[in-house]
Amino acid sequence: MAKKQLGYVELEWTCPHCGYKNPGSVTVCNSCGAPQPENVQFEQPAQENLITDEQKLQQAKAGPDIHCPYCGTRNPAGSTVCSQCGGDLTDATARDSGKTVGAHRDQPAPEIPCPACGTMNPANAHRCAQCGSSLATPQAAPAPARVPQRKTPTWIFAVIGLVILACVAFAILSLRTEEVIGTVNALSWERTIGIEELRPVEHSAWYDDVPGNAILGSCQEKVRGTQDNPAPNSVEVCGTPYTVDEGSGFGQVVQDCYYEVYDDWCSYTVDEWLQVDEVRANGSNPNPTWPQLQLSGGQREGKRDENYEIVFDTDGRSYTYSTSNEETFLQCDPGSEWILNVNTFNAVVSIEPSN
Ligand SMILES: [Zn+2]
Numbered sequence: 001m002a003k004k005q006l007g008y009v010e011l012e013w014t015c016p017h018c019g020y021k022n023p024g025s026v027t028v029c030n031s032c033g034a035p036q037p038e039n040v041q042f043e044q045p046a047q048e049n050l051i052t053d054e055q056k057l058q059q060a061k062a063g064p065d066i067h068c069p070y071c072g073t074r075n076p077a078g079s080t081v082c083s084q085c086g087g088d089l090t091d092a093t094a095r096d097s098g099k100t101v102g103a104h105r106d107q108p109a110p111e112i113p114c115p116a117c118g119t120m121n122p123a124n125a126h127r128c129a130q131c132g133s134s135l136a137t138p139q140a141a142p143a144p145a146r147v148p149q150r151k152t153p154t155w156i157f158a159v160i161g162l163v164i165l166a167c168v169a170f171a172i173l174s175l176r177t178e179e180v181i182g183t184v185n186a187l188s189w190e191r192t193i194g195i196e197e198l199r200p201v202e203h204s205a206w207y208d209d210v211p212g213n214a215i216l217g218s219c220q221e222k223v224r225g226t227q228d229n230p231a232p233n234s235v236e237v238c239g240t241p242y243t244v245d246e247g248s249g250f251g252q253v254v255q256d257c258y259y260e261v262y263d264d265w266c267s268y269t270v271d272e273w274l275q276v277d278e279v280r281a282n283g284s285n286p287n288p289t290w291p292q293l294q295l296s297g298g299q300r301e302g303k304r305d306e307n308y309e310i311v312f313d314t315d316g317r318s319y320t321y322s323t324s325n326e327e328t329f330l331q332c333d334p335g336s337e338w339i340l341n342v343n344t345f346n347a348v349v350s351i352e353p354s355n
């Protein structure tokens with residue numbers, strides 16, 4: 001995602017000694033004269049106006065301010081000597097920067113009443129225009145909306161566990177077989193051959209993926225992908241602008257943007273071989289044959305299918321074994337003896353000659 005820079009705004013900080021709200025560029029409280037401590041963060045003013053003043057812009061872009069290691073005074077980035085105590089700033093620590101302070105407040109904020117005299121003042125005013133009192137009110141910062149974490153209820157795990165247990169039990173029971181001797185009692189077979197014809201079939205794909213022999217239908221523009229850089233036939237999509245603390249008393253207003261690249265999504269028609277009919281032969285004898293196939297113009301032979309059923313008699317009951325293997329079927333002479341592998345569900349899993 002590409003970051004789009006919209007400009008800079010001045011932040012503010014609240015004096016921990018007197019509660020006065022100071023403009024971000026001010027390093028010493030306008031009300032009581034105390035310097036801004038390193039751990040007092042910059043906040044968003046009620047309304048953020050993009051800075052046009054060239055000098056303030058330079059200040060905003062200069063990088064995070066640094067705090068004097070001796071007296072704590074906030075000095076502009078790049079200073080070598082503390083403006084307050086004259087100390088060497090080589091080992092000074094830079095203020096935190098890069099933190100998002102909130103969504104950009106570009107809407108006019110409602111006026112605020114003076115706590116002392118009740119006069120309405122602009123939201124960004126720091127002192128009452130009427131009586132000069134501080135307009136700072138201990139405002140509870142709106143807690144960021146937290147997406148409640150969905151907890152998966154425990155009963156879901158219990159159900160999943162039971163299902164897995166059932167599957168394992170089923171697999172074990174299906175695999176466990178017992179050998180039973182059976183005699184071939186009855187045979188039946190069924191064979192089919194599909195008949196196919198070329199028929200128009202509609203598909204859809206991106207325009208450049210449509211096969212050359214297709215008949216193109218209608219196309220419509222759809223988003224094919226997203227990327228950081230503009231491209232022909234792309235639309236820029238941007239998120240809500242937000243303010244990032246620059247550490248200099250100013251914030252940079254940025255927006256995360258990307259480009260949705262549009263392309264033609266088309267329907268097209270191609271001729272494909274489809275099964276339109278089938279012929280079938282069946283019998284209850286040991287001699288399977290394929291059905292007679294008569295193709296008309298434009299038709300071709302399709303898929304062949306064969307299925308055989310052998311009924312075995314054992315002591316007391318009979319088992320039916322199904323297979324598509326012709327060789328096995330042809331070996332099952334009526335009256336011959338076979339070893340049947342029967343699972344717990346009385347299904348014949350496999351057979352083998354008994355001698
Ligand atoms: Zn103060």
Ligand SMILES: [Zn+2]
Nearest residue numbers: 068071082085
């Ligand atoms: Zn100092």
Ligand SMILES: [Zn+2]
Nearest residue numbers: 114117128131
């Ligand atoms: Zn007032």
